[in-house]
Amino acid sequence: MKKYILLVLLILSIIPIMFVLHHRYSSCIYKILDFSNEKSEPEANKILYEYVLKTQNKTPEEIKNFARITPESVRAFEFDLNNDGTNEIVGVVYSTLYLGTAGYNLFILQKQPDGYKDISFSNFEPEAGVTIRKEKTNGYHDIKLTGYHGDIQFVIKYKDGMYDWAYKL
Secondary structure, eight states: OHHHHHHHHHHHHHHHHHHHHHHHHHTTEEEEEOOSSSOSOHHHHHHHHHHHHHHHTOOHHHHHHHHOOOGGGEEEEEEOSSSSSSOEEEEEEOSGGGEETTEEEEEEEEEETTEEEEOBOEEEOGGGOEEEEEEEETTEEEEEEEOGGGOOEEEEEEETTEEEEEEEO
């Protein structure tokens, strides 16, 4: 009987802690973009793929031979990060051309009069996803990323026209 009472007390003491932790972390989340599967958005994928072709100044055949990039190498989503009514493109290109020591380049493409501009200077581990946070900096949603091999989580914020590292979680 004593063991049963102790077990009940232990469970009851853990529930408030779990509630606080869940509320603390889930209240920050606005949306999670999952790059680990193929459910990205086809139009966003196309925009990111064409951006890569343009910035690398290559044809589809050349980029395939040069860096093994094909339309299937791209995963991207549309999301309005600054609530201006125009979606940014948030994505990754699975290629060694965009893989560094901290993971893959995170592309955040913002529509410009003459095309798109990459406003991100960050690397991440795509399998962990991208968490768009409710908090904003300079009118743009903050973003939580996970570093290479999943061992580092950090937040990037928009400042001086770019998303860049802000702090480690």
